[in-house]
Amino acid sequence: MALLIKNGKVWAENELRDLSILINEEGIITGLLDAQIDMSELDCEVMDAAGSWIFPGGIDIHAHIQDGAETFCSGTRAAARGGITTVLDMPPFKTTTNRKQCLTRREWAERECVTDFGLTGGIVIDREDLFQMNEVAEFGVGQFKVFMLSDPPVDLLWEAVKTAAHTGMRLTVHMEEPALLGKVNWDDPLGFPKANPPVAENVATAKMLEMARAAGAPIHVCHVSSARTAELIDIYKAWGTDVSAETTPHYLLLNEEEFFVQGDRVVATPALRTKTDNELLWQALRDGVIDVVISDHFLGALPDPEKPRPAPQDAEPGIAGLELSLPLLFSKGVKSGEISMKRFVEVTSTAPAKLLGMDARKGRIATGADADLVILDPLKTWRVKDFGSDSRVSTLPYEGWELQGYVDATLVRGRRIWNGKEIIADCGWGEYIPAKRSH
Ligand SMILES: [Zn+2]
Incomplete structure (x- = not known):
């Protein structure tokens, strides 16, 4: 009806x-x-x-939905609570690197998701993961991922950039240079951010953006945490490089002071930075240097009330924020005067729909959508x-x-x-939304 x-x-x-x-x-x-x-x-x-x-439903283009302790069903139910209507599943390593794998992942998600969904290619960690990326693009995948913490050699990074250029898929990159990370001293409350410094993100970003510029490839900077990274993105945008960028509520709202209060609850990669970074990331979001806000939802393990919390060094890094990213951004962004309502809708819905080629159907309230x-x-x-x-x-x-x-x-x-109280659709309501690429 x-x-x-x-x-x-x-x-x-x-x-x-x-x-x-x-x-x-x-x-x-x-x-x-x-x-x-x-x-x-x-x-x-x-x-x-x-x-x-x-307003138009949120589109989270970076959420680990079927990974760790999270599942397509439970993860998208959490998304629905927070006003997210489409998720781009971020897969584990080597999960969606050819057509057959994409089909398996799609059919699994179709059985379980309560929201609509798209796929991300990858995660690419070896040269062979790039061999069938044409098939992945043909399947309607709009982005594929490289994870620099797995220490890919420079020639593999260059192949990935060239693959983005010739398939038209956006290369989305976790930007951290592993050689610049240290060993964490867990006895120091600030041990984690000290061992994971902003320079690792800045250097990785500079290297990848320069390669993308040279190859004419579309590239996306994952979860920007440092203000200097935003400055680099701004420079390359001004030079005409096809670079887009995302950040998360935790890099906007939390900083390393939280390690004294929350301990391992705020362990994520990249690490939380300073209050100045928070302020400059809000500025970058207002100015359009950062295009999208995502959750980078990752649930390593469900808390077990019967057992003590694991030691920080035993917990997988990550913050599971799907159900709160829109409410946090509305309350602490729009209501607190950091961003306009127009910008809120752009960064949560309109811009991600455009980046992923879903804008014919998603990202706006209009006849035909x-x-x-x-x-x-x-x-x-x-x-x-x-x-x-x-x-x-x-x-x-x-x-x-x-x-x-x-x-x-x-x-x-x-x-x-x-309905504000409970999920009232069955898992499996979600549909696959293929990306439409310009070439
Ligand atoms: Zn992630």
Whole structure:
């Protein structure tokens, strides 16, 4: 049955407007109608969104969904709670390097995901991982990943850059130079950031951007943590290099002071930096130097209440933030005046849709687009706490924070999958969204 969402303020054409959204049985937006028009004659289900802001669903292009202790089903349920409607799965090493592997991963995700999804190629750690990248591109994969912490030699990095140039797939890179990392002294609260210094990220970024410039390749800088990395990206953008960049809520909101309070809960690679980096990354986000905010969701292990927390050196680095990245960015970004609502929608939805070639269907509220929607109460304040079965909050450094703006509903292709209290769609509702490349 068709659906009419009325009485909400709808983000359309770069402003909040009083509109009703009409959605057909296929989950496609068929009309944005003046709120004053009488629609009582219309034969459709009606959803009242009075008091809510409605904006396009979040697209997280860097989330480890089926990896570690996380699964396609539980991971996308956590995403749905936080207003994310499409995820780009970041695979383990060598998981999606040819057509057959991509098909296996896609079919697995189709059985389990509650949100829509796309695939990332890779992760490339050997030369042979690049041999069938043409097939991966043909499969509709818009990006493939190189992980510099696996210490790939320079000639492999150059092959990867050239592969990006000739397939049109964006090369997404974890930028850290392994030779510049030290050994962590776990007895020092700041041992982790000291052993994982910003220069490792800066040097890796300079090297990769110079290669991308030379080859004319599209490249993407993963999880920017350091202000100097943002400066380098800005320089290469000005030179016309096709570089895009992402950061995460934890690099915007947390810094190394947290190691004294939270200990291993904030161990992630790259490491948290300084308060100055936080401020300059907000600036880079405002200025368009950083294009996208992602979670880099990674859940190494589920906490076991029966057992003590593992020692920091035994825990896998990573922060599992899917369910909170949009609420954090809304509350601490939009409500705190760091970024505009326009920028919020761009960095969470419109820009990632464009980068991944999904913008014909995703990333905006407009006639003909998929009805992927977040219905948010902008005034409701709430305290971050564990939500239960699919919640990742107990592993997160934000427990107890007070946020303004609560996701009352998440819709994927017109179907409500989260109602503010529970997930109400079965795992398997999610569809594969192939990327459309320019060449
Ligand atoms: Zn990652």
